[in-house]
Amino acid sequence: MRLKSTVFVVIATVLSLCLSSLVMAVEPPRNETLIVDILTGKVGNPGNFNFWATWVGNDKGLQQLVIDPLWMADYVTGEIINVLASENPIYNEDFTQMTVNLREGVYWNDGVEFTADDVVYTVTLSMETPGFGYHTQFNQNIAQVNKTGPYTVVFDLKEPNSRFHYQFLDRWGACRILPKHIFETAEDPLSFQFNPPVGTGPYTLVEYDLGGYWFLYELREDWDRTATGMLYGKPAPNYVKFIHYGDASKKAMAQISHELDMADLTPESLQVVLSRNEYARGFYEDFPWAELLHPAVTGAAFNTLVEPFDNPEVRWALNLALDAKNLALTAYDGAVAFSPAYIPALLPYYEYYYEELQPYLEDYTIEIDGEQYKPYNANLPFEMAEEARQRGYSVPETEKEIREMFGYGWWSHSPELAEKLLLKNGFTRGRDGKWFLPDGTPWKIEIVSLTTSTNPSFKWAFAIANQWAQFGIDCEAVPTEQVESLTENGDYQVVGGQPAAEPFGAGIDLYRGINVFKSAYFKPLGEKLVGHQSRWFHEEIDVFIEKMENNDYNDPENIELGMEVIKRLIDGQPGVSLASFPGFMGLDTYYWTNYPSGENPYGVPWYHWPNFKFMLPFLEPTGRE
Amino acid sequence: MFKKFFIPRLIQYFTVLFIGITLVFVIPRLLPSDPVATQLQRMTAQGQYLDPAAVEELRESLEELYGLKGGMLQQYLSYWKRLFSGDLGPSFTQFPTPVISLIKMSLPWTVGLLLASLSISWIIGTILGGVKVSFPNSLVARAMELVAMGMRPIPYYIMALVLLILLSFIFPIFPMAGGYSVGSKVGLNMRFIKDLLRHAFLPILSMVVLEIGGWFLQMRNVASNLVEEDYVVYAEASGLPKSKIVFRYIMRNAIIPQITGLGLNIGFIFGGALITEIVFSYPGMGTLLYSAILAGDYNLIMGINIFSIVGVSTAMLIIDLLYPLLDPRVRYQ
Structure with missing residues (x-):
């Protein structure tokens, strides 16, 4: 009898819990x-x-x-977009003062008016x-901040800074x-x-x-x-x-x-x-x-202070040993927009950069033993589109739409060129096709990556490792929770992730994405990282970045300067600049x-x-x- | 009695605490993860524009704030000093939120979840194990054994996922995630309690279903040795009622290892139930500890583990102290 009562109570409780779902939650109307x-x-x-x-x-x-x-x-x-500011920042001539005019008529949700006092505070x-979050940066930059009217704030800067307002320009953080x-x-x-x-x-x-x-x-x-x-x-x-x-x-x-x-x-x-x-x-x-056009370029970065990745020809060889089409199909079923120039494939950057870069990339020449090779494949997006069609997918027909979908192209899969470059640099190949370092030891590469299997860091690391292994290098991808610490200390060879920093993706200025390559931020191995994780720098880049710093952030000359930096990055290949971050929403x-x-x-x-x-x-x- | 029985146990208790807490200080510092590097990475991952020129200074400032400046010994001494004043320090990943606040936020969920599943499975498993041995040929007991043996090898993750898919997705009876519904007002009222129970039902069920098997088998194994003991045979020969033999002679003796197991499991509660929390998106200590380890949040790792060490040691101490009450042989010795 007692057992029956217990069973009854248990069943009644469960039923009550189930039925209570009908009456319990006072959620807002779903369709609102x-x-x-x-x-x-x-x-x-x-x-x-x-x-x-x-x-x-x-x-x-x-x-x-x-x-x-x-x-x-x-x-x-x-x-x-001007959000709480009513217009773009106004800098004085030597960039030591920035004036911000604020939008009028905005109120906090408790009814108090938004004014310059809020910004100053x-x-x-x-x-x-x-x-x-901005304690360090503001103290480094700001001499004083004052309001000069209810909707106007003036920043006096300690040193000229033509991009000080980037601290307030929101791009998933500001x-x-x-x-x-x-x-x-x-x-x-x-x-x-x-x-x-x-x-x-x-x-x-x-x-x-x-x-x-x-x-x-x-x-x-x-x-x-x-x-x-x-x-x-x-x-x-x-x-x-x-x-x-x-x-x-x-x-x-x-x-x-x-x-x-x-x-x-x-x-x-x-x-x-x-x-x-x-x-x-x-x-x-x-x-x-x-979504293929996202403001972050993904692929991998070499630790350019570690042998043999300190040799730009080796980095080039490793890039040319990759079959971009196959990588894209393996990692993302072909859903990628190629970004060979260390800036993401993005509509605004198509207009400012990729359109103009395309002829440069098509003419780009590598010289090996007196012979010249053109490694760029401008036709790759169309090959991707054709591949997708063959798989039964519907793909746009026009060149513009195909480029918007798959980007502007990438390096041709050229294992023979890669081989020539490596042989030129003292590498040797065994009878079984395996590569040996110039000192005669087998070439082993470890690509560290994040452990999240959906992240491009992980996806590219495995896809790239697979292709380098096919090319004859003993290569493996190693997902680890310690990526930040390893890269911060320079304790890695190759890391799956971002070959360059993320630019704003809006406006013409690439400064946010490329200033990490300034030699002032260079740190030797063992010292904590400050700039980009590849620890790569190029003296000429300093000159271009310095010129950018002396220009207004909106100066059209920044496009030319950005382009020059891109060209040095392409020459140096501090990473594998593959594609924009694909987002499956x-x-x-x-x-x-x-x-x-x-x-x-x-x-x-x-x-x-x-x-x-x-x-x-x-x-x-x-x-x- | 006090000197011989209690004092050694108390000394043992405090020694375990000292060693455990010291290890908890040292081990996270041997991890390759660096809380400052992780934090800097997190800031950029969340989109904050970090001018490289500011990175070095920011790193210094974070080390200062985290209390990571100075040698290990210095940090160790200040760690004990803080501990004695009941301060577990701030969490690095949620700075400056005190670790104790984060634990307070997660602990009630875990305690509720694990205590409920542990007690239910322990009671049912123990009783069924005892019943099985006492009435080995009854249909119910055999069926129970079959179910327990069949369930036990199923990986927990699979069982949890099956329950979730079945009762949340195919038949949407129970919620798929969370500790309570959007719109529920948190408070001690029937409406909220029912909502809490409804959200906790599947996580608890998933654990109970598998844990019962363990308790059942352990009880059955211990009790099956006892039924052949002389005193049980003598009791049967004396014509004592079966229920009296089962509960007073068999189960009372067989329950002692079960109680030890229960004590240990109660202590382990503080570590949380990571897989349950992940599968059912249920709040608790498991995910708190997991994210702390990933981020190298030393203080949080230490805080949670201190709770765990104190929990297990105290549970063991209490059981040790209770043994004389449960087992007259210990009292006699």
Whole structure:
């Protein structure tokens, strides 16, 4: 009898738990809510919204919906958007003073007006508070900061700096503006939690999960008093939920169940979603589905201080031993936009750089033993398109569209040239085709990479290792959690990842991506890294970068200077500059449509970027219940 | 009794604590991960523009703030000093949030999850193990044994995933992620408690289903040796009721190793249940520790492990001290 009662109680509890799902959650209406993934996963410190302190992760909706910068880069349109600033920064002639005029009529979500006081306070508080993200940079650069009017701020700089405003130009990170009236009440600004966050963005925080798995935001009633509202109109979703479901397979399950509108997926999980959810789509409706034009160039970097990678001809040989088409097919099923010039394949850079570089690349010549070779394959994008067609995918026909999809080309697969270069440099080859170093020992290469199997660092490391092994080098990819420490100390040979730093992707200036190669930042092995992880430098680059620094950031001469730097990088090949970062995004159109897409690229398509708030006014509800 | 029994155990307890806590200080520092390098990388990965000119100074400033300046001995001494004042230091990855705050945030989830699954599986497994030995031919006992033996070898990850797919995706009865629903107001009210239970149901079930087998088999093995002991045979020959023999003669003796196991498992709670947390996207100590190790967050690794060391040692001490109450033979010795 007692056993029966126990069994009954257990069953009743389970049933009650199941049924309670019907009545329990007081979630906002689904068709008014946009649900997006927290790309960087569970938030470690969910209740802390003070992301001016260096350590607080910002991927929880805060930068995307609540907080604004002065300017924002849009890598799709190439524009630099004036957000809380009303116009571009104004520098004096010798770049020792920068004036910022602010947008009028913007209000914090607690009703207080945004003014120059907030900007001045953000900067002075950062300078006074060790541990704030921009504490060091501001103290190095700023002599004083003052307001000269309610909407005007003037920065006096310690030394000429034509790009000082880059500290405030948001590209998934910048010094954003904090509310003075809130922070000045904090006893310790570093440990201040800033909860609830007060911002100038169009949404306010409603609730968050104490475990760090979700954050819910609601549209402000006075959205028209925000920069987003003024620039683009009313955001469509009344609510936005950021949620972390788990790995790609769980995100796929959620998206198939229409519980996740935008998600970062793997190529495989995206295919699962597309096959199971008739409303789902990728960034492109059809092949290649992924967003291919992203402002980060990926591939690998050589440690140019370690033998034999200190020899540019060896680096060239290793590049020429690669079959780019095969790499692309292996790693991403062909969905890549090639970027051979150490800057990402990106629409704005096509216009400013790749168009002009193309003839240079086509004529690029390598001389070996008096013979000249042209290693560039400008036809590669068309070969990729043909390959995709043969696989039954629909691919655009025009040259422009194909280049927008696959980039401008890459180095021809030339194992015979690679062999000549290596033989010229004292390498030898055994009867079995295996390569030996000039000192006669077998050539072994280890490519370290991140452990996340979806990251290009991992994907390229394995694909490249495979091809170098086929070429006769004993090569293996080694994913490790210690990549940062290894590269920081120069304790590696080749690392899968980024062969150059990330530029803004907007405007004409490449300074952000290339100044890491300045020789002033060079450190020998064993000393902590400051510049790029390849530790490569070239004296001529210093000259070009210095000229850039003396120019206004918008000076058209910067294009020429950038081009010269690119040419030196191509000569030196400090890495394998393969392709822009491919992003496999799943978009569910069951509740919302008109996301930025390959067919309609009106802005940055990612929800972890600060530009997300600018996408929301363009979304259209389907009205489905 | 006090001198002979309690004092050596207390000395042993404090020695274990000292050695454990010292090791916890040393081991993370032997890892190749560098918290400052990780932090700099994280800052750039999150898009912050780091002018190379500022990197060196920033690195210095971070080392200063993290308390990583100075030799190992100096750091070790200040570590003990802080520990005695109840301060586990700040987390590097969530600076300046104190480690203790992060642990406080995660610990209740883990304790709730693991304590519930451990007690349920322990009680059911122990009772069923005892019943199986006492009534070896009953249909229920045989069926239970079959299920326990069949479930036990299934890898936990597979079992958890199957439950998740079955009960969250194919039949969307339970939630797929999180500790409670969006819209639930956190508080001590029935609505929130029901929501909590609903979210915890699958993670707990996944652990209970597999853990029962372990407890069941352990109990069965110990008890099956006891049924042949003279005192059990004598009790049966004396005509004592079966239930009395089972509960007072067999299970009472067989339960002692079970209690030791339970104590140890309670101590291990502080390490969290990493796979459960990942599969069910459930908050807790497992993911906290995992991310701390990846980021080389020494203070957080040390903080969590100190909890774990204190937990296991204290649980063992309590069990040791309770033994005389449970087992008259120990009392007699």
